[in-house]
Amino acid sequence: MVTSVLERETITRHDAYWHVLNLPILEKVSTIPTNDSDTIPISEIFKGYQGEGQSVGIQQVFIRVQGCNFWEEGHPCKWNNNCIESLCDTAYAGHVKDANEWLTIDEIVKRVVLLKCPNVFLTGGEVFTCKLTKPLVECLYNSGITNIEIQTNNSFPIPVWNLSYVKFSVDIKTPSSGNVMHNIFNNLLAINENDQIKFIIASKGDFQYSVAVINHYKPCSQIFFQPAYNILEPKELIKWMLELNDSHIRLSLQQQKWIYGTTVKGV
């Protein structure tokens, strides 16, 4: 199935940023494939420690849904054309056809309950390529999972669920990712102070873009800047952040990459 997701207003606002920052306007893609199956393609389910954002250091069960719309459309995130480390760090979860298994909601919930942890991080790939995200979340809650974070790449509209136990973690794509044209800025108006937005920053241009987005939308969520691993020195980003002097913006180092690198799965 193919679903249109970019609204005219979103595109207009987006173009304004490129004008302000004097950066080129990239080609826009307006279609996204979604998965209509009654089972969910799964890459991996494991327990570990959150390495970035507001829940850093907290033990969580990671449910990694297989399939990212950017991979399926042939343009995965890549922050530096000359550096293999800068390609999408979950490349193995990129294509639905490579799923390790297809599980029903009941099977996933049983697997999670066995891991005896009340916190779940639902990630991908891209979670919203799957139509069953909401029933999965509700079944997890009914089985005793009281904290659920959903990671998304900001190319799907954030749903209005009003579920108090769900937090959204939204990756705003920066210019270096090559996917900035897919950002849905209306999502910044749909999230609240319990949610978070994250910017992976690989260059001064990414930093300026991120600041421009924040200044324009003034999101009430928590905000994190993360240096692109092996591309931008954290101390360089820290210098820019101190010069900016905005105490609402927090630094996040994606500590799982510093501990395990970018090729180890299940961490």
Ligand code: SF4
């Ligand atoms: S959105 Fe995430 S999974 Fe998809 S290509 Fe980008 S980094 Fe990889």
